Amino acid sequence: MSEIPSQQVRYETPAAHVALITLARPDARNAQGMQMTYELNAAFDRAAHDDQIKVIILAADGPHFSAGHDLAGDHGKTWRDFPIVGTWGDFDAEGAEGRYGREKEIYLEMAERWRNIPKPTIAAVQGKCISGGLILVWVCDLIVAAEDAEFQDTTMDLGLPGAEFFMHPYELGTRKAKEWLFTAGLLSARAAEARGMVNRVVPNGTLDSEVLRLASSIAEKPAFALKTAKELCNSAQDLMGRRQTVQHAFALHHLGHVHNQVKYGVHVDPAGMPAKVREKFNQRMGMAGARLPKDK
Ligand code: ZN
DSSP states (O other), X not given: OOOOOOSSEEEEEEETTEEEEEEOOGGGTTOBOHHHHHHHHHHHHHHHHOXXXXXXXXXXSSSOSBOOBOTTTTTTOOGGGSOXXXXXXXXXXXXXXXXXXHHIIIIIIHHHHHXXXXXXXXXXXXXXXXXXXXXXXXXXXXXXXXXXXXXXXXGGGGTOSSOSXXXXXXXXXXXXXXXXXXXXXXXXXXXXXXXXXXXXXXXXTOHHHHHHHHHHXXXXXXXXXXXXXXXXXXXXXXXXXHHXXXXXXXXXXXXXXXXXXXXHSSSSOXXXXXXXHHHHHHHHHTOSSOOOOSOO
16 A cells, blocks of 8 residues: 655545545646645545445535646756655656656556456535546446536646547547537536436535435445446446547657647647646746747
8 A cells, every 4th residue: 555644635534434535736726746745645545445434425625626736847856755656657757758658557557456446436526626626526336516517627728639648538538528629618517417427416515415316325335346337337437438439649648749749849839838837837836938939
């Protein structure tokens, strides 16, 4: 089991057989970097390996579930500061190698790992859930959203074809997924429910209690039957080509990063960054100012 001190993720057991894992970085809108990733992984491992836990809830502090991946980087930490689980490592390697290895571990393979936890998982989503934040909720088996929840993939504006774990067509259906990606538009909780991406929409302010009630009702069922039912549903989705789609998309996502690096000197299209983020990003990259694209 991975060991990492808790700074950005909280672990609680609010009811019998239920673990509650909470993203606890609301001042940064729960943006995910390596610190949060490895804390989350440790929390999921803890719940997975605890015989008393049958259902896992993933929730978030603050008004918004997650702003996505932390574009401000890893705040001076390197991959050697964390208990990595894959065999690639070397996230600092030059060229495309380092970024590919880092994203392969912390976005792609962690997502697969968490999707395969042999216990039902429920995401409780309020406010904005953006880009990388989508991955965290898509790996869960059920998604319950507050009425104010909104889902968006902004990677199109950053010159990329979608967030790293490409579940879009499986979550929304192909045609709706295309529109949502092409426009980088906001998807409301109700619209997500209509498409089957969200299981239930509940009134604002009742999210915690409704999710806990749902988790407790599932926790009354036999653990092994829950485990095998989950395995069957995940397997059915994989037989629809999900795994291959995700792998193909990850390769094209990284082609996008390299394309942007060659064209603009940074791995995302700087025109798509909010001004404030661009400023911080430039500082981190040691650049006077990311070049703006002349054309698309
Ligand atoms: Zn990426």
